[in-house]
Amino acid sequence: MKITHHITDDLLYLYAAGDLKFGWSLAIATHLSLCPSCRATLKTYEQVLAENLAQEHVSEMSVNADDVLAIAGSQMEPCEIAPPVQAEKNFVFPKPLRDLCGDLGDIKWSTMGGGIKQKILHEEDGIVARLLYISPGASASAHGHNGIELTQVVSGGFFDGDQAFERGDIQIVAHDSPHQPIAMNGEACVCLAVTDAPLKFRNFLPRLFQRAFRI
Numbered sequence: 001m002k003i004t005h006h007i008t009d010d011l012l013y014l015y016a017a018g019d020l021k022f023g024w025s026l027a028i029a030t031h032l033s034l035c036p037s038c039r040a041t042l043k044t045y046e047q048v049l050a051e052n053l054a055q056e057h058v059s060e061m062s063v064n065a066d067d068v069l070a071i072a073g074s075q076m077e078p079c080e081i082a083p084p085v086q087a088e089k090n091f092v093f094p095k096p097l098r099d100l101c102g103d104l105g106d107i108k109w110s111t112m113g114g115g116i117k118q119k120i121l122h123e124e125d126g127i128v129a130r131l132l133y134i135s136p137g138a139s140a141s142a143h144g145h146n147g148i149e150l151t152q153v154v155s156g157g158f159f160d161g162d163q164a165f166e167r168g169d170i171q172i173v174a175h176d177s178p179h180q181p182i183a184m185n186g187e188a189c190v191c192l193a194v195t196d197a198p199l200k201f202r203n204f205l206p207r208l209f210q211r212a213f214r215i
Ligand SMILES: [Zn+2]
Pocket: 003, 005, 006, 007, 031, 035, 037, 038, 039
């Protein structure tokens, strides 16, 4: 299995700098725990930041983002998921998620209908981090975005248009044109989804329940 959808360079840089709110950091930390390629890029950013901090006149300096991206760009190849370390073998959720909510079997889901369940994990300043459980073959309601949505797959997978997202992949959507994720058949898809604004639904029914589900 390969991870083919990675964290963008700008998000990874902000994460390295510690400039992201908890929800975004949770999604990125979860991806990093599954993705050796992004971990390698993060290390590059951390080294650049540390070198800058170590120099005199730190306050007058700024990191040259183009140089950082050039260094990192060569390392953003699709990668094999690293073999889990021994302690990870019996878990579905990577450690950043488990530290917050336990493992998959510990989650007390709220049913949303249509084969979809959710568990809100964290809310801060309008940024909501939630787990989504989508039954095999079920589809989320078509929706656009007022803000950004990060969706990190932790189990199973989904299709969105002509793209496939499986365990380890992260989807980053920041447009208001509607899209509709559909879980792959055979296994439920479990994702960590982080949003910073209510979704835009075209259909009436999801709009009706939008406030109740805080989506
Ligand atoms: Zn990655």
